[in-house]
Amino acid sequence: MNEPIIILSALTKSYRDLQAVxxxxxxxxxxxxxxxxxxxxxxxxxTMRMLCGxxxxxxxxxxxxxxxxxxxxxxxxxxxxxxxxxxxxxxxxTVLENLRFFAGAYRVPPNELGARIERLLGQMDLQAKRDxxxxxxxxxxxxxxxxxxxxxxxxxxxxxxxPTSGLDPVHRQQMWDLLYELSHNGIxxxxxxxxxDEAERCTEVGFLHNGRLLAKASPRVLKGTFKAKxxxxxxxxxxxxxxxxxxxxxxxxxxxxSGSLRVYAPDAEDLxxxxxxxxxFPEIKLLGHRWAEPDMEDVFTAYSQGYGAMLxxxxxx
Amino acid sequence: xxxxxxxxxxxxxxxxxxxxxYRDWRILVLVLILPPVFTLIFGHAFESTEASDVPALxxxxxxxxxxxxxxxxxxxxxxxxxRLGKKISGQPDLLREHVQAALVIPxxxxxxxKNGDPIALPLYLDGSNTNTVSELEGxxxxxxxxxxxxxxxxxxxxxxxNVIDLAKKLPVDxxxxxxxxxxxWGLASEVLYNPAKRFIDYVVPGVxxxxxxxxxxxxxxxxxARERESGTLYQLMVTSLRRGExxxxxxxxxxAISILLILVVIVVAGWHFHVQFHDHFVLALICLLFLLCxxxxxxxxxxxxxxxxxxxxxSVFFLLPVFVLSGAFAPLERLPLAxxxxxxxxxxxxxxxxxRLVNLYRAGLTYYGMDLxxxxxxxxxxxxxxxxxxKRIEQ
Numbered sequence: 082m083n084e085p086i087i088i089l090s091a092l093t094k095s096y097r098d099l100q101a102v103x104x105x106x107x108x109x110x111x112x113x114x115x116x117x118x119x120x121x122x123x124x125x126x127x128t129m130r131m132l133c134g135x136x137x138x139x140x141x142x143x144x145x146x147x148x149x150x151x152x153x154x155x156x157x158x159x160x161x162x163x164x165x166x167x168x169x170x171x172x173x174x175t176v177l178e179n180l181r182f183f184a185g186a187y188r189v190p191p192n193e194l195g196a197r198i199e200r201l202l203g204q205m206d207l208q209a210k211r212d213x214x215x216x217x218x219x220x221x222x223x224x225x226x227x228x229x230x231x232x233x234x235x236x237x238x239x240x241x242x243x244p245t246s247g248l249d250p251v252h253r254q255q256m257w258d259l260l261y262e263l264s265h266n267g268i269x270x271x272x273x274x275x276x277x278d279e280a281e282r283c284t285e286v287g288f289l290h291n292g293r294l295l296a297k298a299s300p301r302v303l304k305g306t307f308k309a310k311x312x313x314x315x316x317x318x319x320x321x322x323x324x325x326x327x328x329x330x331x332x333x334x335x336x337x338x339s340g341s342l343r344v345y346a347p348d349a350e351d352l353x354x355x356x357x358x359x360x361x362f363p364e365i366k367l368l369g370h371r372w373a374e375p376d377m378e379d380v381f382t383a384y385s386q387g388y389g390a391m392l393x394x395x396x397x398x
Numbered sequence: 399x400x401x402x403x404x405x406x407x408x409x410x411x412x413x414x415x416x417x418x419x420y421r422d423w424r425i426l427v428l429v430l431i432l433p434p435v436f437t438l439i440f441g442h443a444f445e446s447t448e449a450s451d452v453p454a455l456x457x458x459x460x461x462x463x464x465x466x467x468x469x470x471x472x473x474x475x476x477x478x479x480x481r482l483g484k485k486i487s488g489q490p491d492l493l494r495e496h497v498q499a500a501l502v503i504p505x506x507x508x509x510x511x512k513n514g515d516p517i518a519l520p521l522y523l524d525g526s527n528t529n530t531v532s533e534l535e536g537x538x539x540x541x542x543x544x545x546x547x548x549x550x551x552x553x554x555x556x557x558x559x560n561v562i563d564l565a566k567k568l569p570v571d572x573x574x575x576x577x578x579x580x581x582x583w584g585l586a587s588e589v590l591y592n593p594a595k596r597f598i599d600y601v602v603p604g605v606x607x608x609x610x611x612x613x614x615x616x617x618x619x620x621x622x623a624r625e626r627e628s629g630t631l632y633q634l635m636v637t638s639l640r641r642g643e644x645x646x647x648x649x650x651x652x653x654a655i656s657i658l659l660i661l662v663v664i665v666v667a668g669w670h671f672h673v674q675f676h677d678h679f680v681l682a683l684i685c686l687l688f689l690l691c692x693x694x695x696x697x698x699x700x701x702x703x704x705x706x707x708x709x710x711x712x713s714v715f716f717l718l719p720v721f722v723l724s725g726a727f728a729p730l731e732r733l734p735l736a737x738x739x740x741x742x743x744x745x746x747x748x749x750x751x752x753x754r755l756v757n758l759y760r761a762g763l764t765y766y767g768m769d770l771x772x773x774x775x776x777x778x779x780x781x782x783x784x785x786x787x788x789k790r791i792e793q
Contacts, residue, residue, distance in 0.1 A: 133636050134636070135636065158636055158637065158638050159638055161636075163632075163633070163636040165629060165632055165633060167629040168629075169628065169630045169632065169633040170630065170633070171414065171418070171628075171630060172628075173417070173418060173421040173422070174414065174418075178414070178417060181410070182411075182413070182414045185406060185407060185409070185410020185411075185413075186407060186410055186634070186637035186639050187637050187638050188403045188407055
């Protein structure tokens with residue numbers, strides 16, 4: 082039972098002249114919450130579809146619990162639950178009818194069906210809404226119902242495609258609490274997101290960029306690969322400063338965070354020392370500076386923008 | 399993968415599909431109201447195949463005893479609703495007079511009959527409706543023939559005695575030939591297969607076929623397209639459902655509803671129009687094959703189109719020629735040969751033909767066997783096609 086539950090080896094998907102996923106190889110251990118990060122169009126959904134047996138790989142292989150995700154796709158389906166990015170339940174069916182339908186579709190034995198649905202309704206906090214049409218539910222409740230439908234056959238793996246997109250913070254928190262609970266019960270969770278604060282909640286994170294995996298490690302390890310010091314400046318006017326600083330040689334990028342400017346540069350200390358001797362922009366006022374701890378957003382920016390000089394990528398190889 | 403779990407999976411799809419239909423009350427009303435209403439409308443609309451009360455204009459410019467007598471004959475007929483015209487010159491304006499035909503009895507017509515040089519009566523017909531033109535012309539020709547015969551009888555009655563004596567001197571065979579030539583040669587016609595000449599008996603399969611084709615094709619066309627549009631198709635495809643189970647589960651509710659519809663049409667036709675149905679088992683088989691064919695077609699369209707709108711548009715494009723060219727309401731023999739080959743491609747054509755062969759002609763299997771085979775092929779082709787198209791979606 083110690084071998085990885087999800088294995089991708091050289092997984093590739095091309096649509097005519099577009100390579101959506103390129104040579105993806107990694108593994109996910111049982112019980113992990115794996116966060117799959119990447120910009121829109123990076124290939125997250127395509128990868129997930131191949132893992133679910135909805136799209137066939139152009140080359141390469143993916144296995145779930147030892148079964149080939151494409152060749153044995155019917156056998157694999159009992160091993161995972163899938164929650165799509167769009168709301169994809171039947172809006173004209175009630176909460177109960179949706180759950181019953183998916184239970185039937187997943188061949189849940191009829192004698193277990195009632196108890197299992199009751200338990201899911203309790204877990205998702207939807208008992209009061211059991212006879213409401215799914216289409217009449219709020220966005221948060223819809224997602225909870227979708228999660229319930231994906232869990233009705235008690236799968237060991239759960240694929241979630243941006244489960245919290247469009248949810249308010251309360252429902253996002255509720256969704257994550259549920260995911261922790263499921264993970265605690267031994268379910269492996271594969272979740273795509275482009276919220277970086279959500280990436281912090283995962284036990285492991287993979288960065289996907291242009292169909293390639295840039296890095297995969299725990300959030301702590303990934304932040305540890307950030308070897309350059311991160312300089313934060315307060316300047317006025319901030320937008321002018323942003324534009325001017327981006328042109329300075331030695332600066333790879335500048336981003337605005339809570340009104341301050343984060344400077345991505347391999348040798349920020351030298352730059353700062355130079356600026357303390359002579360600030361080259363008379364029209365911009367430099368108010369102060371401090372050293373920041375990199376968060377997942379900084380890590381993701383560095384990896385996806387190719388700021389290799391700031392990273393110690395050998396540490397995760 | 400055992401049969402029991404497969405049946406469970408199919409029934410859960412079927413139940414879901416039933417709920418979709420049941421919740422969408424607009425469709426439900428349409429499905430329940432349309433068939434009996436259609437049957438009543440079509441049944442009564444074409445009840446009488448003969449033209450009657452056709453507005454027509456009659457101008458008597460002669461005013462001779464003969465012309466007045468002929469006018470009286472015409473007015474007594476049922477085909478035309480004659481209006482006597484007053485303007486006595488030139489060609490009549492059919493459109494302005496709101497008539498479809500105009501007959502002019504020219505000045506001197508009565509005299510010309512007496513002189514042995516009868517003038518042909520000018521008849522003007524509205525040719526825009528090509529179906530009725532020859533029928534109307536035939537009716538007036540018929541009236542003219544009757545009038546001629548009466549004139550002839552009156553003439554023979556009024557012959558002077560010396561002429562009759564003269565005739566008696568003719569040889570017998572010549573006299574017989576002469577008598578024969580003077581009388582009308584008749585037909586002893588007997589109408590077979592639909593002796594009452596009731597159009598409803600002919601059109602019942604057309605009504606059943608058109609309603610079923612309309613409802614089943616459009617409704618099933620929407621089922622898969624709707625799932626694809628709403629994104630639920632992917633959700634469906636990651637479940638343990640097999641493609642075949644999805645298709646069968648989706649078809650079952652529509653099959654049940656369609657069978658109900660057939661029964662409704664048959665009951666309305668039987669009670670209201672007293673249409674009789676024979677060979678119930680064979681008719682049921684024909685209906686079932688046709689139904690499966692229509693459902694398969696709907697599925698094929700469904701699997702082919704991306705959205706419900708596309709599915710509806712495709713259905714309409716398919717159904718339009720079918721309704722006109724399948725012989726549901728008019729005999730195929732009126733169509734040119736090339737078009738008839740096209741008609742043979744429509745399941746509705748074979749359904750109507752087989753149904754009529756059984757119910758009107760009381761014919762044996764040898765007559766409608768080919769139609770059954772065509773329908774069966776249609777079922778196979780559409781279902782296999784739909785399954786293949788669905789397979790393509792999967793990849």
